[in-house]
Amino acid sequence: MFLDESGVNINMTRHYARAQRSQRAVDSAPLNTPVNTTILSSIRLDGTCVYTIYQGGTTAERFQQYLEVNLLPTLGPDDVVIMDNMRSHHARAVKDFLDKNHIKYLYLPPYSPDLNPIENMWSKIKAYMRKQKVRTAALLSKAVEAAFAEIRESDCMGYFRACGYVR
Numbered sequence: 332m333f334l335d336e337s338g339v340n341i342n343m344t345r346h347y348a349r350a351q352r353s354q355r356a357v358d359s360a361p362l363n364t365p366v367n368t369t370i371l372s373s374i375r376l377d378g379t380c381v382y383t384i385y386q387g388g389t390t391a392e393r394f395q396q397y398l399e400v401n402l403l404p405t406l407g408p409d410d411v412v413i414m415d416n417m418r419s420h421h422a423r424a425v426k427d428f429l430d431k432n433h434i435k436y437l438y439l440p441p442y443s444p445d446l447n448p449i450e451n452m453w454s455k456i457k458a459y460m461r462k463q464k465v466r467t468a469a470l471l472s473k474a475v476e477a478a479f480a481e482i483r484e485s486d487c488m489g490y491f492r493a494c495g496y497v498r
Contacts, residue, residue: 378484
């Protein structure tokens with residue numbers, strides 16, 4: 332199982348648009364101050380995603396809370412948690428929690444998002460969020476929930492295949 336965090340906000344817009352020949356592609360862009368929200372999620376080969384949403388960045392305390400409240404109840408005895416080298420993942424309190432609960436864990440090599448299948452999932456999640464044009468903080472968590480509902484087992488299989496873990 333791989334885990335990672337990513338940010339979304341209320342002024343995400345599409346990067347590209349289409350228009351008729353000789354017509355300009357037009358869309359509105361928000362002028363509001365974005366409400367930054369972090370999604371912390373895990374991804375498994377079977378398509379299972381366990382995630383949480385919160386305002387602000389990821390601290391060691393928030394990461395440990397995610398592990399304890401969200402992830403721990405879903406872990407089996409043979410599961411291995413694989414994560415990147417974010418500072419909060421290496422916190423002493425986090426390592427102590429993982430060791431105390433007999434959770435096997437590994438860190439990816441530095442600067443290697445190409446080895447983390449969840450990075451491909453973030454691409455799909457963010458494309459969905461841009462398409463939805465969520466402009467209020469109240470609707471942001473519902474849009475994230477809907478985006479995760481779009482992730483299929485076949486998508487996850489493709490993400491793992493793209494990283495070389497599955498043939």
